[in-house]
Amino acid sequence: MYRTHTCGELRIADAGKTVTLAGWVQKSRKLGGMTFIDLRDRYGITQLVVEADAPQELVDIAASLGREFVIQATGKVVERQSKNPKMDTGEIEIALEGINILNKSLTPPFTIEEQSDGGEDIRAKYRYLDLRRGPLKRALELRHHIAHECRNYLDANGFLEIETPYLIKSTPEGARDFVVPSRMNPGEFYALPQSPQTFKQLLMVAGYDRYFQIVRCFRDEDLRADRQPEFTQIDCEMSFVEQEDVLNMFEGMMRHLFKKVLGVDIPNPLPRMSWYDAMDRYGSDKPDVRFGMTIHEITADVQGHGFSVFDSVPYVGAIAVEGAAEWSRKDLDALTEWVKRPQVGAKGLVYIKLNADGSVKSSIDKFYTPEQLKDIAAKVEAKTGDLVLVLCGPKRKTQTQLGVLRLELAGRQGLRDPKVFAPLWIVDFPLLEWSEEDGRFYAMHHPFTAPKPEHMDLFYSDKKEDLERVCANAYDFVLNGNELGGGSIRIHNADVQERMFQVLGIGKEEAEYKFGFIINAFKFGAPPHGGLAFGFDRLCALFGGQETIRDYIAFPKNNQGRDVMIDSPSKIDQIQMDELCLASTVKE
Numbered sequence: 001m002y003r004t005h006t007c008g009e010l011r012i013a014d015a016g017k018t019v020t021l022a023g024w025v026q027k028s029r030k031l032g033g034m035t036f037i038d039l040r041d042r043y044g045i046t047q048l049v050v051e052a053d054a055p056q057e058l059v060d061i062a063a064s065l066g067r068e069f070v071i072q073a074t075g076k077v078v079e080r081q082s083k084n085p086k087m088d089t090g091e092i093e094i095a096l097e098g099i100n101i102l103n104k105s106l107t108p109p110f111t112i113e114e115q116s117d118g119g120e121d122i123r124a125k126y127r128y129l130d131l132r133r134g135p136l137k138r139a140l141e142l143r144h145h146i147a148h149e150c151r152n153y154l155d156a157n158g159f160l161e162i163e164t165p166y167l168i169k170s171t172p173e174g175a176r177d178f179v180v181p182s183r184m185n186p187g188e189f190y191a192l193p194q195s196p197q198t199f200k201q202l203l204m205v206a207g208y209d210r211y212f213q214i215v216r217c218f219r220d221e222d223l224r225a226d227r228q229p230e231f232t233q234i235d236c237e238m239s240f241v242e243q244e245d246v247l248n249m250f251e252g253m254m255r256h257l258f259k260k261v262l263g264v265d266i267p268n269p270l271p272r273m274s275w276y277d278a279m280d281r282y283g284s285d286k287p288d289v290r291f292g293m294t295i296h297e298i299t300a301d302v303q304g305h306g307f308s309v310f311d312s313v314p315y316v317g318a319i320a321v322e323g324a325a326e327w328s329r330k331d332l333d334a335l336t337e338w339v340k341r342p343q344v345g346a347k348g349l350v351y352i353k354l355n356a357d358g359s360v361k362s363s364i365d366k367f368y369t370p371e372q373l374k375d376i377a378a379k380v381e382a383k384t385g386d387l388v389l390v391l392c393g394p395k396r397k398t399q400t401q402l403g404v405l406r407l408e409l410a411g412r413q414g415l416r417d418p419k420v421f422a423p424l425w426i427v428d429f430p431l432l433e434w435s436e437e438d439g440r441f442y443a444m445h446h447p448f449t450a451p452k453p454e455h456m457d458l459f460y461s462d463k464k465e466d467l468e469r470v471c472a473n474a475y476d477f478v479l480n481g482n483e484l485g486g487g488s489i490r491i492h493n494a495d496v497q498e499r500m501f502q503v504l505g506i507g508k509e510e511a512e513y514k515f516g517f518i519i520n521a522f523k524f525g526a527p528p529h530g531g532l533a534f535g536f537d538r539l540c541a542l543f544g545g546q547e548t549i550r551d552y553i554a555f556p557k558n559n560q561g562r563d564v565m566i567d568s569p570s571k572i573d574q575i576q577m578d579e580l581c582l583a584s585t586v587k588e
Helices: 056-064 120-125 134-156 197-205 243-262 275-282 329-339 370-379 395-412 453-459 494-503 508-521 536-543 574-579
Strands: 018-031 034-041 044-050 070-079 092-103 179-181 189-191 210-218 230-239 272-274 315-321 350-354 360-362 387-393 423-427 432-435 440-443 474-479 482-489 529-535
Touching: 018 044, 018 092, 034 056, 034 070, 044 056, 056 092, 134 210, 134 243, 134 536, 197 210, 197 230, 197 508, 197 529, 230 243, 230 536, 243 423, 243 474, 243 482, 243 529, 243 536, 272 275, 275 395, 275 423, 315 370, 315 395, 329 395, 350 370, 360 370, 387 395, 474 529, 482 536, 494 508, 529 536
Parallel strands: 044 092, 272 423
Antiparallel strands: 018 034, 018 070, 034 044, 070 092, 179 189, 210 230, 230 529, 315 387, 350 360, 350 387, 423 474, 432 440, 474 482, 482 529
């Protein structure tokens, strides 16, 4: 045995035992004639000590140790004279009797401690070293804990974990597919699944009425902090269910996870909000409801007073920022420039200040009396000391801009506490989105989402305005401004599915080529079914109180989709290119 105990295991009750530990040298320091060594493994850190009167050979070996050397150390557990309450093992140390160097190490390119001196790029290149640090270790332990509790809950509720293929048919509709050339079928390609959507529906057709999988998915899309080209979903499906059954089941799963993993009780039942209310009040279909600052429409209140900017648009909306009337003109000018950025896209910003002395000041006070400005502010539920911010333009676009502004201001004011959790369901989404650019409808979720039963007549209408009113039998689980999970009741009738393809402009021949297998499956007794998928990486990050998912993935990619540790993606040699019948069009 290389060790009798781990480096996080020993306590004062173990004093007097002779033990053997193995791990990495965190640091070594001399104090007088003594040498102290912090030995680290996955479980913690234990202090080792070489006494001043130890054999010279032991003293020499201890003096030769560098950071990240792998060693085996044997000695007696003794009580520390100078205890460290910040360490789990801080009451004891090991009086060494022997050291065996198992492997030497180069000097690492950054410090492997709680707070590292390495930048993001260098730590990504040496990810295997970064993973030795406490924050990443705890992140991956949290990920394991959440996955374990998911499986416990789903198993207890009769779900089977069933694997689905990674090499599938390309059906691009949304994000780009990653494709894989087939050597055995020259000129043909597999795609990596963006989700197991069609397979889990086929499992319902096959009679496996409760399925789940913690599964890798792949999307070739632009990346950011909460996106990776390969990511993990908790993918679930159920048969013989209506929307209420699905929501109750997975609300129960989230309640289980919050309690078991974080020791937190969330509301029972969770709040529900329609997509339309979310957009009207929060400017987002994934609203952060940890704080107020809701959006109010003031179109009728501000039009007709000679201010052409407001009079010429269909929508004017506003939010009240608590206690911000003291902001300077410089602050407001900077905020105006901020909303003009392409990421927000507003043309300008109007403000109304309700000053502490009862006066009112506005960037549009030449068009409105103080009384009128106060009435407008009252409509936004602003009070003395508050600041009202106003944007205008097309309704949904302006609401989205106000939603982005709302989140930015909440971040600046410290209202988005990661330790506060405010989950809710968003329901009653539109089934379809119209693209002016393409002159066609797209599915807001995916082409297999069922319309609300009460909207089936609208779904079969040929009028664009009727189709825009159809609500999907869909739902999203939202947590702290993040869409953590989404799903729907699925179409299980072949005729309804073919109608969906027709509405989306997918012809019969194209539908047969891309989805013929599932359309045909629906003709063999498909049960009513529905489900959802949770973003597992994002769930882990939110439970860990972080914005980025990268620390919760062992080997993530960067914003360019590269793994800088293994230098991937990379070119393949000409022999492989020829075997796969590929020709490069990239100029050297």
